[in-house]
Amino acid sequence: MSLRLYDTAARAVRDFTPLRAGQASMYVCGLTVQGPPHLGHVRAGLVFDVLRSWLEQGHGTEVTLVRNITDIDDKILAKAAEHGVPWWAWAYDNELASTRAYEALGVRPPTYEPRATGHVPDMVEFIARLIERGHAYAVDGDVYFDVRSFPGYGALTRQKTEEMEPAADSGTDERKRDPRDFALWKAHKPGEPGTAGWATPWGRGRPGWHLECSAMAERYLGPDFDVHGGGLDLRFPHHENEQAQSHAAGHGFARYWVHNGWVTLGGEKMSKSLGNTALVDEVVRRVRPVELRYYLVAPHYRSTIEFTDAALAEAGAAYRRIESFVHRAVERVGSEEPGELPAAFREAMDDDLGTPAAVAVVHDTVRHGNTALADGDDATTAAALGAVRAMLRVLCLDPLDPHWATGGDDRLAGVTDGLVRLALEQRQAARARKDYAAADAVRDRLTALGVQVEDTPQGPRWELTR
Template sequence: MTLRLHDTAARAVRDFTPLRPGQASVYVCGLTVQGPPHVGHVRAAVAFDVLRRWLTEGGLEVTYVRNVTDIDDKILAKADEHGVPWWAWAYTNELACTRAYDVLGVLPPTYEPRATGHVPDMVALVERLVERGHAYAVDGDVYFDVRSFPEYGALTRQKVEDLEPAADTDTDDRKRDPRDFALWKAVKPGEPDTASWPTPWGRGRPGWHLECSAMAGRYLGPTFDIHGGGLDLRFPHHENEQAQSRAAGDPFARYWMHNGWVTLGGEKMSKSLGNTALVDEVVRRVRPVELRYYLVAPHYRSTVEFTDAALAEAGAAYRRIESFVQRAAERAGRDTPTSLPAAFREAMDDDLGTPAAVAVVHDAVRAGNTALADGDDAALTEALGAVRGMLGVLGLDPLDPHWAAGGSTDDRLAGVTDGLVRLALEQRQAARARKDYAAADALRDQLTALGVQVEDTPQGPRWELTR
């Protein structure tokens, strides 16, 4: 594997060389569970899932960490607004995030630490920063002193004097510099007792940036290979992560990768703007595998405009692939050895070039359809193996057990649908066996009207949803 990554910090494409031979360590910022996830949230999870699969395909053992931020100002505010305990609000939305990851075929991380489970690690990191002269305490709050660390701003190539004041605290009058950011926040009047922990500086809770540095260090050590996340996290979150970790003496991330936004009406999809498309809602009208295809097909660094028309186009493209795989598997078998064309490898090695990689998939599908029409079993087997191999890397193989039930958000509903269609097909087959062709045709017409396309094959009837 010669994987070239667009390293955000270096602003250049660099060949990826793992820190330890045969292993790769990846940390991706998970979600702050203040609410259920929208499509923009899960794009990072899907993009870095493809990265993980490609690293694994390259023979690397991947340790993949994706955290959960379950204590935060916004979580406390939302929970108070809805009259529920903050931890209950956080856990409810954490379950919604897990459901979204699962329904889109995102592999579970090696570790998925919660911020609230790692407060001792965070306190220890703050103590190191205070001892080194990079942090100071004021009335229970602890701030990172940006002027004490000359490299501050290196990740995003900004000068301290050009930056706005840090927006993570209410007042700046106690700071040495308005741009100093909060490492630890003292408990405020009216906040629940359960949302604070004892420390040398008094009771309080961690700052957002501190959480990720502490958890990355806990699971991946002082230095690791790749840090990923959404483009909106570059500043201040990732800039502050890098500064506090390096100021504490840890080299931290060796490569930085950031995925582009999903926009709606030309603006970044966000809860604050109200222009969201919740995953739970979208997968009620679009199959999850088609939504995943929609997110995977563009380059991970590109901006994706979320529209119904684009979703429909992606769904149609995926169904063409799916139809070939299903028809070819019926003829060539489901156990066909998989392979990866050289053009696909070249595309993926070029900074995870999924647009070119997906084009290779469609080329192989066209070749396979020709082989099907010509009855060329050798060419068909080769095309099927290539298509399934490539789709496996992208997490889109229709024959993967994850998608076998149609990728519904409710497996029981998918099972019922499959059972009812098969029952109708059995009734149709029985009508044909007794030569009641009128009844058989009527059953097929009824299924067609419901959006179920039936195709008769030598192995028996097969069906697929057309809408």
């Protein structure tokens, strides 16, 4: 069965056929590092992490994934000035926060993660090409894309140019040929830091947001690639403008457009400007990162997720049921390696990355496995364990993955395991000498730290509860 994806541009589910057999290329719009990321920001990273994983593990496809970092932008300059720090320091601090959030949630690093500021020469060359082809023009150091010069403008979002609002990045600048013309290059303005500008044939300045992604996509994936992804809110104007300028430059650009839904809070899109955000750094202090990943991955990627504590708690309980089976089955039959993926799981994932149905298969298999455990049927238990772990590996939710041993920090996994085992050895020694008060004190201390200990016939087993 082939993978089918909902192509936003075609507004239809299409069979996914990569440009090159056995290889897939994806460009995902990364974060504008104006502040620390909230759950809405990282959802795209999670969605395309799962798509990448499914292409690799479900279809044997080698994936090249590019996820950029926008580290120069109007908002970054404004925020840095507000806090009295250099813009590049502000951007880098928030880039680190974004990396920390992705790592905590088990999102693998992309193949390439380019920064906008590292690709200004590519952008200058791109603009020159557009000017040469008659699709851009310079005015007093600013360079604009001429939307009227390109008949395909509006095709991605199926809008007519005359019905669009003026470009938000340059407003109703009277120097523009059309109010919808958007900025490719922004001239340096009085009061802006001197470091926030680069010399070009049109004067000193900095790139426009839309230009950055087109130039970096070409640099790492070439003029044509398979999938362009990002949040639904990027369809217009960002992705519309990207497609227009890249097609105008002579590129085929993205063959499939895939957009994930929003994470909402109080019924509105999570947004820093609205003040309704749930920062990843804050949420993972009160819930285990693996449970947060489950919460964000289990719904269909195109659905809206309304963030509530109750829904998060429910998702955590569901994941712990899976986790409990895996640990108890391992104690019974050993650490079974991931086995074959069930056909129903494959069918669900191939149907527009249908994680709700796929997760339902996981839970059905867990129920069969629990029955086998209760009946003492080791062969069926082992088969269920292998299938569950294979499915969880695709979703990057396998509780036996070392990444989750310390709540998402691989570097500390071995240290944490060693320290907990040392404490458990001290507890066992206290019990052996019948000092039950000391043994209970060790267990209580571990519980207070979020380490749950369960005594089994094979010895004590532990897991993190938060």
